[in-house]
Amino acid sequence: MSFIxxxxxxxxxxxLGFTYSHEHIVCRPPYWVEQEKDDLLLDDREKSKLDVQDFKNLGGQAIVDATAVDYGRDVQAVKEIAEETGVTIIGTAGFNKSFLWDAPIPEHVKRLTGDYDRYSEWIEAKSINELADFVIREVEEGLEGTTIRGGQVKFGTGYNRITPLEEKTLRAVARAHHETKAPLHSHTEAGTMGLEQIELLKSEGINLEYIxxxxxxxxxxxYYHEKVAQTGALLSFDGISKIKYAPESTRIQCILELVKKGYEDQILVSGDTARKSxxxxxxxxxxxxxxxxKWVPRFIDEANQNGFDGAxxxxxxFIQNPARCFTFKK
Structure with a gap:
């Protein structure tokens, strides 16, 4: 039986319905708290809820909250937002990237991780299989000791590099996937190291259609996008509206290039909206x-102009691909 x-x-x-595949709703990342980067703290449940309600009012139905344990989740607040707005939310087990681990472990998480002060110390001390067991519990029992279970497992790597601890968490998450059948998600810093991650995942026996x-x-x-797509994996274009990185025309052109090559079933779209601003x-x-x-109508217009059926x-x-991507393959 398949389920989400x-x-x-x-x-x-x-x-599942119309889905944003990568967002952050309420979180206080310990690393950014320590650095006093207020813009990166989504710490007001009511304000976050109003934005989720805006999404719902325009026809949105589901959001994947890609916030892992090391990024300061507020599981209860997100659950309340889901209840109050009626938007379906998927939670995330696993880890993010390594520089975030130079941060204190909150007291409520220490009950689960043991007597370690910082995430880096905990990840260094534990074996791959012990970290996998932690991720498995978050999927099968609940996130951070709650009864709210994770709907995907995540790992991440840094810009143009994979550190030993990042490889360790990648392998732990891969093993947790094998045990739970939860879908996999990868953080690639600035879109780099995807192909290198793929080689490590292959060594763990991962079917790349599940990531x-x-x-x-x-x-x-x-060219890089095509190489990733050739493995059967899904590609998440989740920086929509971030013009400081690239104009929307660049993102749309990249998406349409994949469509031209026959990969329309492997594309997800979202905003990774992780700052107050x-x-x-x-x-x-x-x-x-x-x-x-705003973006959906523009995309439909541009796709139609290029000879595609934009709708x-x-x-x-937003509907078919997320429904397949976030399904547990039992």
Whole structure:
């Protein structure tokens, strides 16, 4: 039986609906708290909720909250937002990238990780299989000791490098996937090291059709995208609206290049909206309404101009592909 695991239990894949595949809703990353980077702290439940409600009002139905344990999740706050807005939310077990691990472990997480002061100390001390067991518990029992179970497992690597601890967590997450059948998600810093991650995943026996690679649009290289797509993996274009990295025309062109090559079933789209200044109700940003309200109509127009059925592609990117990507393959 196939299912998608959400904050409110398991659902049939057909029930997921229009989905943002990579967002952050309420989080206080310990690393950014220590660095006093307020813009990176999504620490107001009510403001986050208003943006989620905007998404819902425009027809949005589901959000994947890609916040792992080391990025300061507030599981209870996100659960309440899901309940109050009616938006389906998928949680994330696993890890992020290594520089975030030079940060204190919050007290409520220490109950689960043991007597370590910082994430780096904990990850260094534990074996791959011990870290895998932690991830498995978050999928099968609950995130951070709650009863809210994770709906995907995540690992990450840094810019143009994979550190020994990042390889360790990658292998732990791969083994947790084998045990739980949870879908996999990869953080690639600035869209780099995806192919190198793939070689490590192959060594762990991973079927790459079960993984989505994040931040592919941060590296707008069609040749690279094709090489990732040839493995069967999904590519997440999750930097929509971040013009400081590239104009929307670049992202849309990269997506349409993949479509031309026959990979339309392997594309996800989202915003990775992880700063106050990206949120409408924190700091007047474009907010969670932007993609569904503004980007989708633009994409349909550009796709149609290029001879594609834009509405059909949107259905693939936001409904059909997420329903397949986030399904547990039992």
């Amino acid at each position: 695991r959400t904050f409110h239990g398991d659902i049939e894949p057909s029930k 989505s690679f994040g931040h592919m649009d941060r590296n707008p290289d069609p 990206y949120y409408k109700h924190y700091d007047y940003g474009l907010g969670l309404e932007y993609i569904i309200g 059909k592609l949107i259905n693939k990117f």
